Amino acid sequence: MAVRVRFAPSPTGHVHIGNIRAAIFNWLLARHAGGAFLLRIEDTDLERSTPEAIATLLDVMRWLGLDYDGEPVYQTQQRPAHDQAAARLLSQGDAYRAAKGGGGEAVLFRIPWQAEAVPGVTTVGPAELAVHPAEPVRVGPDGLQYSVPTAKGKAVEGGACLAGYRDLEILDAAGAVLFRLDAVIDRVLAGESFSIPGAASLRFTRRAITYHDLVKGPLSKPLDSLRDFVIVRSDGSPVFHLANVVDDITMAITHIIRGDDHVENTYRHLFLFHALGAAAPAYAHLPMIVNASGKPYSKRDGDAFVGDFREKGYLPEALFNYLTLLGWNPGDDREKLSREELVQAFSLDRVLQSSAQMDAAKLLNLNGQYMAALPFDAFLEGVRAAISRLPWAATADAARLEAVARLMQSRTKLYTDVAAWEYFFVDSPSYDEKAVGKFLRKPG
Numbered sequence: 001m002a003v004r005v006r007f008a009p010s011p012t013g014h015v016h017i018g019n020i021r022a023a024i025f026n027w028l029l030a031r032h033a034g035g036a037f038l039l040r041i042e043d044t045d046l047e048r049s050t051p052e053a054i055a056t057l058l059d060v061m062r063w064l065g066l067d068y069d070g071e072p073v074y075q076t077q078q079r080p081a082h083d084q085a086a087a088r089l090l091s092q093g094d095a096y097r098a099a100k101g102g103g104g105e106a107v108l109f110r111i112p113w114q115a116e117a118v119p120g121v122t123t124v125g126p127a128e129l130a131v132h133p134a135e136p137v138r139v140g141p142d143g144l145q146y147s148v149p150t151a152k153g154k155a156v157e158g159g160a161c162l163a164g165y166r167d168l169e170i171l172d173a174a175g176a177v178l179f180r181l182d183a184v185i186d187r188v189l190a191g192e193s194f195s196i197p198g199a200a201s202l203r204f205t206r207r208a209i210t211y212h213d214l215v216k217g218p219l220s221k222p223l224d225s226l227r228d229f230v231i232v233r234s235d236g237s238p239v240f241h242l243a244n245v246v247d248d249i250t251m252a253i254t255h256i257i258r259g260d261d262h263v264e265n266t267y268r269h270l271f272l273f274h275a276l277g278a279a280a281p282a283y284a285h286l287p288m289i290v291n292a293s294g295k296p297y298s299k300r301d302g303d304a305f306v307g308d309f310r311e312k313g314y315l316p317e318a319l320f321n322y323l324t325l326l327g328w329n330p331g332d333d334r335e336k337l338s339r340e341e342l343v344q345a346f347s348l349d350r351v352l353q354s355s356a357q358m359d360a361a362k363l364l365n366l367n368g369q370y371m372a373a374l375p376f377d378a379f380l381e382g383v384r385a386a387i388s389r390l391p392w393a394a395t396a397d398a399a400r401l402e403a404v405a406r407l408m409q410s411r412t413k414l415y416t417d418v419a420a421w422e423y424f425f426v427d428s429p430s431y432d433e434k435a436v437g438k439f440l441r442k443p444g
Contacts, residue, residue, distance in 0.1 A: 003035030004254045007068070008244070010042045011053040014305040015060045017358075018259060018289050018297070021323040025286060026257045027066050028324065028346040038251055039068040042075045044243065060306045064316050065339065078247055082238040085246045085276055086231060093189075094275040095231060098142060104234030108142065109241070111161040111226055111271055113185060118274045120210045124222065127206040131158075131199050137170055139181065140193035142228055144168075146202070162188065164224030165204040173200040209267050214284035214348045216260070221267045229268055241265065245272040253281050257348070260285040284348050287327045290355040297358045309363075313386060313415030315374075318367040327356035336369050368413035379412075380405050386415040395425040 007023040009015070030037035041057070043049035061068070086107055089095035094112065097105040115121045131137060132147040132155040143162050147155035168181035179196045181188070181204075188194070210220040231242040238246075244265075248256065263285050273280040291301040303309055309319050321337060329352070330337060330345040337345070371379065383405050387393050404424045412418070 003033040006038040008040040011057040013053040036069040040073040107232035111163040124206040129202045136197040137199045167205040257284045318370040
């Protein structure tokens with residue numbers, strides 16, 4: 001089966017290095033496997049995904065050499081497919097309408113009661129949970145709602161989807177059974193609700209959804225920690241979960257490579273793929289880029305957007321190389337690799353599971369290596385462009401500039417470094433010592 005991957009950003013004007021690193025990893029896998037690298041622009045946030053923001057994204061991709069196959073897919077243009085999928089899920093009984101705050105009815109996807117039919121769902125074993133007796137347990141089409149006691153005896157709200165509680169028995173403090181879910185499950189799924197006062201514990205069979213992540217290995221989540229989730233808002237617009245899965249099916253995506261902040265979404269998406277009659281793609285969740293303190297890397301920590309590095313004079317080849325090595329290694333100690341070498345060496349089994357720390361000094365040194373290796377004519381062209389923006393540009397005659405550039409190429413790490421070359425072109429001011437002594441006297 002041919003590899004088909006996608007980069008699916010939501011353009012907002014700035015392109016974060018974490019997002020573009022995901023694009024790079026997708027691109028590398030596609031080019032290594034001889035597959036397709038597709039671009040899907042998730043532009044449903046019309047206030048933020050402006051034409052200008054989309055143009056910025058496309059410009060960044062061109063600058064980094066991330067060529068995509070075919071034409072970009074715009075998510076707003078896929079609305080008919082999203083609506084058809086929602087209608088199908090409703091007709092199959094895999095979704096239902098429910099009133100939500102603000103008026104109107106949203107459409108929720110129901111984690112299936114017969115969850116064993118979904119690939120990856122397994123039985124974990126018997127489980128028991130203490131509940132706060134002061135609050136009744138409520139059982140309805142949207143799941144269970146109850147309160148659990150804290151160490152200080154306070155009630156904290158809890159609950160999950162119906163599928164999380166197979167073989168459920170609700171017990172009182174003496175262990176007597178107050179309610180059996182399996183006996184009334186058809187009535188509950190049809191819309192009936194129950195309130196059970198005096199409950200002290202829940203006894204049920206725990207099931208979990210598990211999948212093998214190509215980076216993180218086996219990942220699992222108990223169904224009693226999942227809730228039914230909204231797939232269509234009360235205004236009729238599709239939520240990310242539905243649109244994302246439908247578009248991946250339409251585009252025949254085989255591998256989804258994205259940040260590990262999407263791990264929780266994946267559990268839900270596996271159920272959606274099954275309900276829509278499609279096999280789920282393989283998933284690979286990339287480690288987060290962090291700062292020196294281990295926290296998510298942001299603008300507060302330094303340059304975080306591709307445009308920041310571009311404006312400072314970083315070369316696209318150097319930034320591409322560095323971001324590839326941020327959470328991946330080629331299997332040896334090489335740090336400077338050409339685009340062709342990266343494509344040849346790339347594989348997901350060398351992506352690290354742990355967070356990747358941004359190292360600005362390492363990137364700067366790598367950029368210096370790329371600068372030193374540039375053909376001189378290309379280096380000189382970049383120098384001229386950088387100097388043209390400086391106030392002393394007019395003093396930089398062509399012959400001297402070429403000589404200075406030859407001298408300084410091996411020492412230049414960024415094109416913005418040329419601002420320090422001023423002394424090569426601007427004469428130091430001369431002084432009349434007698435005039436200085438006459439007019440500039442020391443205080444007192």
